[in-house]
Amino acid sequence: MNHIVLSKRENVGYITLNRAPANAYNLDLMTELHQAVVDMNADSSVGALVVNSQSEKFFCAGADIKEFQTNDTATNQKLVDMARRTTAALEQSDKVVIAQVSGHALGGGLELIMACDLRFAAKGNYLLGLPEIKLGLIPGNGGSQRLVRLVGLAKALEFLATGDSFSVNTATEMGLINQLVEKDQLDQFTFEYAKKIADGPLLAVTATKKALRQGVELTLEEGLALEQKLVNELYDTKDAAEGFNAFIDKRPAVFQGQ
Known part of the structure; x- marks a missing residue:
């Protein structure tokens, strides 16, 4: 069993x-x-x-x-x-x-x-x-x-x-x-x-979890550097583009985790 x-x-x-x-x-x-x-x-x-x-x-x-x-x-x-x-x-x-x-x-x-x-x-x-x-x-x-x-x-x-x-x-x-x-x-x-x-932007969700889980063990300066690294990796994602476009179009975003 x-x-x-x-x-x-x-x-x-x-x-x-x-x-x-x-x-x-x-x-x-x-x-x-x-x-x-x-x-x-x-x-x-x-x-x-x-x-x-x-x-x-x-x-x-x-x-x-x-x-x-x-x-x-x-x-x-x-x-x-x-x-x-x-x-x-x-x-x-x-x-x-x-x-x-x-x-x-x-x-x-x-x-x-x-x-x-x-x-x-x-x-x-x-x-x-x-x-x-x-x-x-x-x-x-x-x-x-x-x-x-x-x-x-x-x-x-x-x-x-x-x-x-x-x-x-x-x-x-x-x-x-x-x-x-x-x-x-x-x-x-x-x-x-x-x-x-x-249903959300899963790459950003994962980055958020990493920022918090890892950042809490770091100094503030190190944590800010971690946050910067993680957000930089998200700027060119399809989900980020969809989020901005949905905001401008005043519609719900449809994220793909990409």
Whole structure:
């Protein structure tokens, strides 16, 4: 049975976690997930990407602790390495990646969400958190580094030092979740946002993601140089010409990603 389901809705791609009951990941699931991200990134018909879950209650409960406990160290290291490769692939994708969350996201599950570019969530009583310290560990798939960049030092330390979980409302208040909507509206809300991106000038969208993802790690001077390089590469594109022409003609632009 495949643990990952791939699908498309128009020009929006979907990667759906599907390992009942809680999407706890093992090496097979993480390997499938990594390949799914690679395949979707290579698919020119996909303009934006959504990562979601088949489960009603869980986005992802993190690593399968039972398997982790019984595996030898070398096997567990393969799992951790693949999880790191997968989060990096999400982060480095040319496409904007949206996590669509409506259930518990703990440990490695939250790390997956944080590797996405945007996080849209349903209102509800489920929890998020990085509980690794309760096992005598710290997050190993980028959890500490991504959390501190998303919510700041004080908030990140507050939750990492105890491993306590927090509500989706708290996650929204501290900026971890971008949009919090009614559960029955989440699918359509996420699709409409992703569709808006997918219909846009994809070369410019990719450049925007690079400018922000890379620029935040640079000095202002270096970031400005990066921005200049990226925008210079867009001036002669067909999409830029279409954008200017559509503006002058007072009509909607029709972009081709070229």
